[in-house]
Amino acid sequence: MGEQVQVAPLRSLGDFILESARFQIPNIKDADKWANRVLNNLLYYQTNYFLTALIVFLLIGIIHPVKMVFGFVAIAVAFGGFVYCTNNQWxxxxxxxxxxxxxxxxxxxxxxxVVYMLGAVIVFMFGIAFPLLLIILHASLRMRSFKNKITNKMEYVGLKRTPMGIILEGLGQEQEAGS
Structure with a gap:
């Protein structure tokens, strides 16, 4: 199709977590509405989320640089070993x-x-999992604004393609019309 991917703008700190931000615990009994809120916030605040994840990952990497490198190496070796063994069983x-x-x-x-590297793997996984937890928490608790809803409609109708929209589409989480 040749659609051009655009990076979504960085939302202001006031809109993201300060003055104009409104937070509310989602109604967990209405899973569809909660999922809709999360998906729309993931699209609207995507650049803020990518930046948050990068900052947290780098902070953990600065605090524990050797463990982050060893954790990455341990996971890469385990993955490579798994692929090699499953492809060359005979x-x-x-x-x-x-x-x-x-x-x-x-x-x-x-x-x-594995026992020796477990500590490093835990630090590395924490460097990945903690930012994801922060993103899911924010996306779940942040109430949508009018601007958020309009921006997401443009993403849905294809007027604008963004990295998060492509990721969500790849995960089978396309937005529904009217959401």
Whole structure:
């Protein structure tokens, strides 16, 4: 289609969390209305959310730089090992059969490494999960303004494509007409 992606504007601090911001606990009994509020806030405040996540991730990285790097490496190695083992099952089985002692040593070493790296993995995951928690909390509690509703209508009808709109669409969370 060739639609141009536009970065949404950074909303003012007053609109985001200070003066004009209105917060209310959502009605958890009306899950559709709550989800609608979250999706619309994710679209409207997306640049603020991306910036918040980056700042929190960097702060945790500054406080625990070695653990963040080790946590990232541990997760990358675990993911790579998983992909390799699942794609080469016959080679893995043959290696275990042909080299039982080496296999046991690799398993014990990997277990020790996992236990040793667990602290670093927890810090790394906290660096990712904590910003997401903050974003979901804000999107759930922030009541929508008239400007928010108009901006989201433009996103829905395709007059404007933004990174968060593309992410939500990829997750199957398209906005419904009239929401």
């Amino acid at each position: 080679r893995t089985r043959r290696f275990k059969r042909d080299h039982p002692l080496l296999s046991v040593l690799i398993i014990l070493s990997a277990g020790y490494l």
